[in-house]
Amino acid sequence: MKTLIFAVLIAALLSGGAWFHNNAGATGYDLPINALASAPNDAEIVVTGKNGLDGPAVIVLRIDDAQSTDYWSRVNLERKVPPGLFTFRVPIASLKTPRRHPLDRQTLTLAKLFASPSDQRVAVEHATVEIPVPVHAPASDVIALDFGPEDGAIFPGFAKVAPGDPMMIGRNLHTRDRPGGDALVADGIEGIERLVLKHRPGVWQVTLWTEDVGEWEYLPHALERRIRINGETAFYRRMTHADWRRQIYLEGRGHEWHLGKTAWDGFGARRGGKVTHVVDSPDGQISIEFAGSNLSATFLSGLVLTSVGDAQTLKNIEAERRKRFDETWRFKTPDIVAEPAADTLKLTGGGTVFAAPGTHARFEITARSPHEIIDPAPSLAAPERHGTFLPGTIFAGHWRLTRPETASTLLVADDRHLRGDADALSIVPGLPRRYTVLVPVPEATPPGLYRGQITVAGRALPISVDVLDIALPETDKTIGLYLEDLPLHRWFKTSATEARLCDLSALKSLGLTGVAPPMTAPKTADAREAMMRDIQVVRLAGFSTPLLGYTPLKRLQGRDNWTDLLLQAETVLTGRGENIYWSAADEVSNDGHDLEKLRAWIGEIRKAAPTARIAGHFNAERDQEVAPLFDLALINSGYGLDQDSINALRDNGTRTMIYNVGQTRLAAGTFLWRNDLDGYLQWHARMPTADPFDPTDGREADVQWLYPTPDECPRVPDIDRGLLDMADGITDLRWLLWLDQEATRNATAVALREVILDRVAGDWSTDKNLSHMDLFHLRESIATLARNLRIPD
Secondary structure (H helix, E strand, O other), X not given: OOOOOHHHHHHHOOOOOOOOOOOEEOOEEEOOHHHHHHOOOOOEEEEEEEEOOOOOEEEEEEEXXXXXXXXXXXXXXXXXXXXXXXXXXXXXXXXXXOOOOEOOHHHEEEEEEEEEOOOOOEEEEEEEEEOOOOOOOOOOOOEEEEEOOOOOOOOOOOEEEOOOOOOEEXXXXXXXXXXXXXXXXXXEEEXXXXXXXXXXXXXXXXXXXXXXXXXXXXXXXXXXEEEEEOOEEEEEEEOOHHHHHHHHHOHHHHOOOOOOOOHHHHOHHHOOOEEEEEEEEOOOEEEEEEEEOOHHHHOEOEEEEEEOOOOHHHHHHHHHHHHHHHHHOOEEOOHHHHOOOOOOOEEEEOEEEEEOOOEEEEEEEEEEOOOOEOOOOOEEEEEEEOOEEOOOEEEEEEEEEEOOOOOOOOEEEEEEEEEOOHHHOOEOOOOOXXXXXXXXXXXXXXXXXXXXXXXXXXXXXXXXXXXXXXOOOOOOOEEEEEOOOOOHHHHHOOOOHHHHHHHHHHHHHOOXXXXXXXXXXXXXXXXXXXXXXXXXXXXXXXXXXXXEEOOHHHHHOOOOOHHHHHHHHHHHHHHOXXXXXXXXXXXXXXXXXXXXXXXXXXXXXXXXXXXOEEEEEEOOHHHHHOHHHOOEEEEOOOOOOOHHHHHHHHHOOOEEEEEOOOOHHHHHOHHHHHHOOOEEEEOOOOEOOOOOOOOOOOOOOOEOOEEOOOXXXXXXXXXXXXXXXXXHHHHHHHHHHHHHHHOOXXXXXXXXXXXXXXXXXXOHHHHOOOOHHHHHHHHHHHHHHHHHHOOOO
């Protein structure tokens, strides 16, 4: 193959680009359709502008072709940009619908850029179609190849290599086009057994990018991999399952964001699987062989061949990757990072927290230091009173760039990841280290003040737990998380039972009352028994509330005998005293589903298994037409979280839960109480997209409130901060239930209850503005009443 001729790219550069600015209209910025239609596949749309808002803004690129009829059949790309100047790029090759179908650029009917919502302070100043300038000067001794589908994005200055190219030999060649990564590593070809390059004789440096970055609960996992170049071993690795988990799957766990670092430093720099090898080629032929334990060992996304003395080419390529990655993945920092630096080690927080037996006390401690403290050795002296100790747990907030909105490209620096191995994290200048101390208060703990302290880097901070003489009622509401096993158990076909029990035990210990657990689809008699064992594991962990079967019915759907299988499963469940809710609809309006077909589907289920209890998830007002058909409706703010919507379901006899809302503490407690809802489930305990510590490698964010750790069952798990907010919400609920009881016999309790009912409207659109501190004060007012009622006149 001849070397890549970069002059072709320069000659093809569109004259000055096709400028879209000054095309502003009442509904956005019109993009010239002709420029998009005639642009070559390696071109890109470059958008620059300014966000004059105080917070982030969303820029939307919408493009329709003749076949576009709805959201799912057109291009809808959103870029969330922070305040200030912004630039982002959209490769022409990436103009695909949400279902990954490419547009027909010869039949385009609409192309617009607009801010959502519209605001004159958000401006697209320039938008061009450009062919990127190569990242290095044209040179006869450089080969740069980008492997992937014919219509895939192309990295600047590289030539596309697609299946069918004679340089590749492989019996099972497949392209991979992932939503994450940059244009160089996002796509590639799997199944390459041999690759042959023709060049001039000499000593050459060969650089390969070999990692398939994965997507949607899948991270490729070759345990053995070998790459040979002209007969020499360029790379060899052989691992056990445990090795792979520790070295690959958990590689990102130890990476922490610090001031001055970008998304590239945290994610892009460590992805791609770069392999470099120097090879002597007396005849100018370079033969590269790939082998390993599965097809992912034969994956290749990029190749660069340079002379041995040419270090600048690779530097330029990596610099361009960094620039593009950081343009796409901007981030913002919270106010706590901008607070003045300490001139010496400073601890704040602590104090006294009241708690009832059977709940917990939570303390937030912040440590700041002007210099690095490598081993702060945080420790807890358990609160004690008259020889009774209340042992607790210390978590340390680990700073990461996270993706709080599912499909957004704007990251946020936060420390929501609470590490159970708190002593493994140092304190660095300019960044607060926040410690969370959780002190369980067992049932029958004698009332009184329990004093203890937390020590960080030799400095102590007192804490106290004021245990009240009160018994809070339990709740029968289902409050918890959706839960699946870590996907690596499926990949390696290893048992997940022990790890699942550990997860369930951790959730139960925090006071969670329910879960939507993993359940085997009952496709055979053996699978039905496996499903029953799945349920038994949940019961063994102490969860007694009704269970939601999120996936089993969906996995039966489409099988010829699904009605028989459902009836058989229902019969077995009923015979053993179990009766789950079968999830039969999942945000039906999102995919534009025909609601009449949904009605028919529900009718078929009722006919097949009359005792089956059917659940559905609803997130649009349109769904109010069909939600009453279900025994259990899980709704969120898109459906309508107000008393009219909720009462309409209740009047129909449909049990109602909320799911996937912000303000976890509010949802798990006060809002649930105000509307007498049946429960709250939040997505998700374990749903990493691919790499569990890279939020950029999927079309959606990683969602995980239990983080993977080196040990499958650690003494103290890594958790999301939101899990403690949920636990606090459940405690709020129990205090409110106590208030309900007390109001049947005490006028002061009646008055306080009325005050809270006035403060909390029962409408999510307003109640969501209640802060964590607001909810704390509501609980504190109830606790003050309880304390006063126990003090004799």
